Amino acid sequence: MDFDILINKDNILDKDFVPNDLVTTDNNENNFHKYKDPNLKPQISNAILPYFTLMQKDAYLNGFSIIVDSGYRSFNYQQVIWDKNVLEKGLDYTQKYIMLPGSSEHQSGLAFDVAYYRNGIYTDDVKEDDPEYNWLINNSYKYGFILRYPKDKENITHINFEPWHFRFVGINAAKIIHDNNITLEEYHLLKEKKLER
Numbered sequence: 001m002d003f004d005i006l007i008n009k010d011n012i013l014d015k016d017f018v019p020n021d022l023v024t025t026d027n028n029e030n031n032f033h034k035y036k037d038p039n040l041k042p043q044i045s046n047a048i049l050p051y052f053t054l055m056q057k058d059a060y061l062n063g064f065s066i067i068v069d070s071g072y073r074s075f076n077y078q079q080v081i082w083d084k085n086v087l088e089k090g091l092d093y094t095q096k097y098i099m100l101p102g103s104s105e106h107q108s109g110l111a112f113d114v115a116y117y118r119n120g121i122y123t124d125d126v127k128e129d130d131p132e133y134n135w136l137i138n139n140s141y142k143y144g145f146i147l148r149y150p151k152d153k154e155n156i157t158h159i160n161f162e163p164w165h166f167r168f169v170g171i172n173a174a175k176i177i178h179d180n181n182i183t184l185e186e187y188h189l190l191k192e193k194k195l196e197r
């Protein structure tokens with residue numbers, strides 16, 4: 001799988017796709033998160049772990065504790081969420097707010113939602129005026145990560161602003177996306193145009 005792979009409702013992953021190198025991101029016995037079920041500890045692709053670990057370390061040196069709150073999610077898990085929402089809230093609501101199975105980046109192992117550990121307290125209530133968010137926005141590209149669903153880009157991503165959802169795309173792609181203030185969708189258009197030339 002290419003790190004800059006586009007995954008959205010028009011570019012879906014196969015229902016059988018499971019990353020073959022998933023690793024648990026939090027092996028610390030004194031982990032920040034009181035997991036109700038240790039099997040539900042967040043996992044990401046081992047290929048991006050060194051990049052995440054380095055980013056996490058540098059964030060820490062700047063006073064911010066950033067952790068993975070939710071990483072890999074299977075196609076079937078997304079289907080369960082989808083079905084539950086259709087049943088409880090209707091198809092209209094579900095289509096608006098829930099990713100169709102296969103179209104969630106979480107299935108790739110390359111994306112995760114962040115949480116913080118702040119003043120001894122764990123929080124997944126990530127907001128755009130958080131200093132941690134501010135640091136991530138200005139620095140995550142150096143480690144190959146992008147904010148996947150930015151504000152004011154909803155017309156392109158068709159996903160509401162998600163200040164917690166980060167995606168590994170590789171350092172080169174992340175720098176282009178950051179420097180040009182574009183989305184992964186726009187990055188792929190640029191890439192296609194270059195290939196046509």
Ligand SMILES: [Zn+2]
Nearest residue numbers: 106112113165
């Ligand atoms: Zn997410």
